[in-house]
Amino acid sequence: MEIDAVQLLKCVTKETTMIKRKHLFTLLIVALTIPFFKGSFVSASELNFAVEPVIPENQRDKTKTYFDLLVKPDIEQTIEINLRNDTENEVIVEPKVHSATTNLNGVVEYGPVDSKKDSTLKYDLNEIVQVENEVKIPAHSSIKVPLKIKMPKEAFDGILAGGITLQEKDTKKSENTETKGLSIQNQYAYVVALVLNENNNPVKPELKLNKVYPDQVNARNVINANLQNSTPNYINQLNVSAKITEKDKSTVLYETTKKAMQMAPNSNFDFPISLSGKKLEAGDYTLELTATTKADRWHWKKNFTIKADEAKKLNAKDVTIKKDYTWIYIVVGIILILVSILLIILILKRKRKKEEEERKKRNRIKRKKKKLAQQQSNQKKDN
Structure with missing residues (x-):
């Protein structure tokens, strides 16, 4: 199981004060994971504090620098994260707990996301792990943040996975509200992975293909195939190959292949099939999708329909489609x-x-x- 021990998250806040918009928070995973070693703090110049998970005795693998705990049903346990403040001022940190999810790139997210809880997720990690809403770190000091784990009474096989987000509270009043124009403020946070196991019983992965529908990614048309990992275990080294044809025809219109993805336990994500700048056309289509890991293989054929109003709406917003001005020429x-x-x-x-x-x-x-x-x-x- 491959997990990034600590992820540095970058929170970009954009505020347009000319039209008095509210803050818009967009969480972006920065393309760097900060490795660290047991007994050392993780720090970054963008943050005013550093973190160090305190690895407990029931850690399954002591070489791991994230929490990977072997627990029992109906037990209570408190784990800790050390926070260190080397600055001249007090730092207030807001810890939050989230269940792991899978993003559209096939990457596991341990931080906060906007997506809804997966329908197969029986136990949400933020209901099992309790932490204070905010903690204060005095200047030039270190403190321990306690996280209280209360396991469900009912035993389970597999994994509960998620992360603890540690973000500094913005205590300064924004001066942007008194100015005009566009300003950008970056906010950063750490996410420490947390994995809970009750036993080592193997759980056979089960992958499902849910709905297939037209949508957009970054203002570009795609066909989304929603894949769901309905089991409480990671699906690692997931390779997906998808192709789309007109219904009852063999000519491939669109196809996408992606390798070495990973899905979080009890999560789903939309696998996007690119149209490469082509227009969506209303009609009946067939998706043929194959997903493989080192040990398993799944294959589906699923029919779906693109409605005329859907195609028209999405085509109008696609930035890669050249606009057709023929009708203007005809009218002129x-x-x-x-x-x-x-x-x-x-x-x-x-x-x-x-x-x-x-x-x-x-x-x-x-x-x-x-x-x-x-x-x-x-x-x-x-x-």
Whole structure:
């Protein structure tokens, strides 16, 4: 079982004060895991405190630097994390406990996420492990944070996995509310993994394919295949290969393969199948997906439908799709043709009107000449 002992999380806070938005917290896993050794503190320049898990006697593997405990049903145990403050000021830390989840990249998350609790998760870790809402570390001091574990009465096979997030409380009033424009404030936190076992009984992994549906990742169209690990154990070295065809046809429209993923116990994630900038088209489709580990293999064929309104809505938001302006060209062309026809009609009318006026003018001249000639003829007769 491969677990990062401590993860450094970066919390990016964006505040647009011109329109008085509330703080928007987005938790990003930084692409570095801070390794550390037993008996030493983990620290980072972005944080005002350092952490050290105190490994207890019932640790399954004493070489691990995260909590991997062998426990019994209905027992109570208190574990501790050392926090050290080397600064000149008091530091307030807000500990939180979360059950482990799996993100869309097939990576286990031990920190807080927005996703809902998995339907197969019987025991949520934050209901089993109790910790103070905040702890104060005096300047140039160390303290121990106690975490009280109360195991369920009912025995279970497998693993309960999660993490303890340790984030400094922001005690300074934001000055951004008095300024205009966009400001960005970075906040960091540690996450220490916590794994609870009651025995070493093997648990056979069970992977399920739930719904298949169109969606977007980073403003790009994808087909999501929701995969669920319904067992209380990690699924390691998970390889997934997926391809999509039109229903009852063999031509592959979209395909994605990803290797060496990991799923947390009793968790699910959306495996995204990229459309590579292509438009979503309404219709009936078939997903064929194969998932393998070193010991297991799963295979599914599942039909799904993309509705016209779904496709239209997602296509309009996809930043990689070139917008089709053909209809604009057609409308402009029609307008130009209509304007041209109107101009031709106006020109012809003016020409006909002018010709009619000239004809009438000639007729008037003829009548005058005829009348004059008649008068002259009458005068000659009189003479």
